[in-house]
Amino acid sequence: MRYSTVIKYGHRTLTLVLLLLVVCFAFYHYSQSNAYDDRLYASKQLNENTWLYITQYQGGNATVSDVFRYYLSGEYSEDPLKAVKEMKPFLTADTGTATVTKIGRLLTVRVKGKVYNFTNSVMYLSKGNAVFPVIELYASGTE
Template identity: 35%
Template sequence: MPFKTAIRWVHGFVTLVLLVLVAGCWFMHPGVASDAEDELQHTYQLNNQLWLYMTENRRGDATVPIIYRYYLGQEIKGSEREIVKHLNADMLFLAGTGTISAIHADNENRVEVTYSGEVFSLSRKVYYQDADQTMTAHINYQIR
């Protein structure tokens, strides 16, 4: 009987210590930087209806690289914060630690992208609204 009681006490103590450790780690490391922490860096008009937006996220620590996110869509007007909020809702086509060295879009929204660096995600198509019409941009990549 005393052995079973001792095992229960040890089990309870170990469980409590683990719970405190997990909760402490969770509070000290709130998570990976989110899209909401992005800062608008560049805006380029590619053709009559297509714009390129680049955001940067430097909110990581020493082990988290700077993350660049690239978006395609119609022209967005407003403050930088409003533009980033709108971009976070859709249109992401490329995210990574590298840069776009060349980008070209024809009038049929075929986009050629030359990119160098690590890629976290990419899309071959982007859908966006332009004058109450859903548009599609088809993307081809050269990644170095």
């Protein structure tokens, strides 16, 4: 009888510890996915259905380098900063002067500086149509 009581309380304790781990992991994941503290640095129309929005991180100080995030989207009539906070950037770099051109589906990005993050898997809506651009990245060292 005592053996089954120990098993029962051990099982309950283990279940509570595992539940606590899952809750802590979910909280950590949620806290890491909050929107960035960015300001709109620049916006540029690349062609008739594609806009480039560049944001700059404003939470840094003298020891934190500049961080610029590049987003692709259709045109926004409202504040584009609200819209890009819900999107993921396709490029994160230390410069806001990357040259971005778009011809058809081909998007060419030329960056001089550090590239922190890049993905060529981008999809956005423009005038109700899904657009999947092909992205080429040319990066050279720091300026």
